[in-house]
Amino acid sequence: MTRRFDDLASAVLAGTPASTDDALEVLRATDDELLDVVAAAARLRRRHFGNTVKVNYLVNLKSGLCPENCSYCSQRLGSQADILKYTWLKTDEAISQANAGLRGGATRVCMVSSGRGPTDRDVERVAGMVGALKQEHPQVEVCACLGLLKDGQAERLREAGVDAYNHNLNTAESHHGEIVTSHTYADRVDTVNRAKDAGLSPCSGLIAGLGESDEQLVEALFALETLGSDSIPINFLMPFDGTPLAGTWDLTPARCLKILAMARFVCPDKEIRIAGGREMHLRSLQGQALHVANSIFLGDYLTSEGQAAETDLEMIRDNGFVVLGSDDDTSGLELVGVGVQAGAGVGLHSHDPAKRRRGAGTDASPNA
Numbered sequence: 001m002t003r004r005f006d007d008l009a010s011a012v013l014a015g016t017p018a019s020t021d022d023a024l025e026v027l028r029a030t031d032d033e034l035l036d037v038v039a040a041a042a043r044l045r046r047r048h049f050g051n052t053v054k055v056n057y058l059v060n061l062k063s064g065l066c067p068e069n070c071s072y073c074s075q076r077l078g079s080q081a082d083i084l085k086y087t088w089l090k091t092d093e094a095i096s097q098a099n100a101g102l103r104g105g106a107t108r109v110c111m112v113s114s115g116r117g118p119t120d121r122d123v124e125r126v127a128g129m130v131g132a133l134k135q136e137h138p139q140v141e142v143c144a145c146l147g148l149l150k151d152g153q154a155e156r157l158r159e160a161g162v163d164a165y166n167h168n169l170n171t172a173e174s175h176h177g178e179i180v181t182s183h184t185y186a187d188r189v190d191t192v193n194r195a196k197d198a199g200l201s202p203c204s205g206l207i208a209g210l211g212e213s214d215e216q217l218v219e220a221l222f223a224l225e226t227l228g229s230d231s232i233p234i235n236f237l238m239p240f241d242g243t244p245l246a247g248t249w250d251l252t253p254a255r256c257l258k259i260l261a262m263a264r265f266v267c268p269d270k271e272i273r274i275a276g277g278r279e280m281h282l283r284s285l286q287g288q289a290l291h292v293a294n295s296i297f298l299g300d301y302l303t304s305e306g307q308a309a310e311t312d313l314e315m316i317r318d319n320g321f322v323v324l325g326s327d328d329d330t331s332g333l334e335l336v337g338v339g340v341q342a343g344a345g346v347g348l349h350s351h352d353p354a355k356r357r358r359g360a361g362t363d364a365s366p367n368a
Contacts (some may be wrong), residue, residue: 005033005040007263011042019263023218031254041261042291043267046287050331052324053316054108054271054295056143057101058141060302061126062088062113070170070180071244072210072237074303075114077182080242083303088113095136096131107325108141109133110166114302115189116183117148120156127160129221134161139311140188143203143231148183148190156197165195168233172219175212192227204229205275206280208259209237209251217259231295232270236277238304253285261290267365276301341355 008022018026027039064085074081089097098109111126118126123146130142145166154165169188170176176185188204196202204227206220213228224232236256239248258279263272272293274282282289290296298314299309300305306312312325322328358364 002306009040009043013229037261041264048269053321054324055106056108057098057106058110066114068182072199074240079239110143112145118146130160151195154194158198164203168205172216175216201230203231205233207235233273233275235275236281238277251281256281271295279307
């Protein structure tokens, strides 16, 4: 057992920031060292977030038909991915979707729309939805993700009751031109800064598996740290058929876990969220990842299905964690969000084991 990652955690806890070399060392740890990396990163996670997991819920307000050419995206210009495509949800439809997530245990609702960026009319539409949601749930935390912002739009969203704004950097500046050409890296940074300047909590993260190098992953993460992102979603590429990155498969569960650990070492007191692609890429290591990250999305994503929401909540409980803001949460951590019943959405099914109806003694093929 090596102590170098434990020593790094001690140094970070004592106030010495992780360096780019430290981050690369975490990322390049051998698989034999994986548990050492997780245990060390978990010390930082526990110090700042205790045993809580923040649960977020996505509402896709408008899906598909985006004019941008992001190579990873199923909603991009020219995408042949077989996804849902629809224009703006009505306010009552959006609120109904948000309520489902809140009942399931979420404490933040992320309201998302496809497109380069919103018109002022779109901003007013979303402002109305947020107002209606907050009238029903006054303490709910709302994050908006509407694309590139123009003058005055962030301020209007803040006035309407939006708490946070998501706009991911996605990758390193040195790699950005390889994944999209219809907007610049500087455009993305500008939108995050507009949100911050308007008093919105900045939410910005990355996508791993886009063909970036180790050094570029580290570059992206340190850029997010410098930008002051309060919440850092770590996505793992979902290579949709019908997109330029279809068939790309550069990630392993261990690699994804090391990426999350690197994020924790670099940004020890920030919300690290396991985002899109976790079921596909972390697979059986999702529970281990909760010992590093402190936030997940509940249920489905924008254009892909996630695992069952009940399974998400069981995974949190089974790994010794509680949902932030639930009756089980005794952390005392500040939360702007709705109260969640203990074990919300969990244990509603029968515990009677599934009966075998295949293999020996049957005509059905065995499970092998």
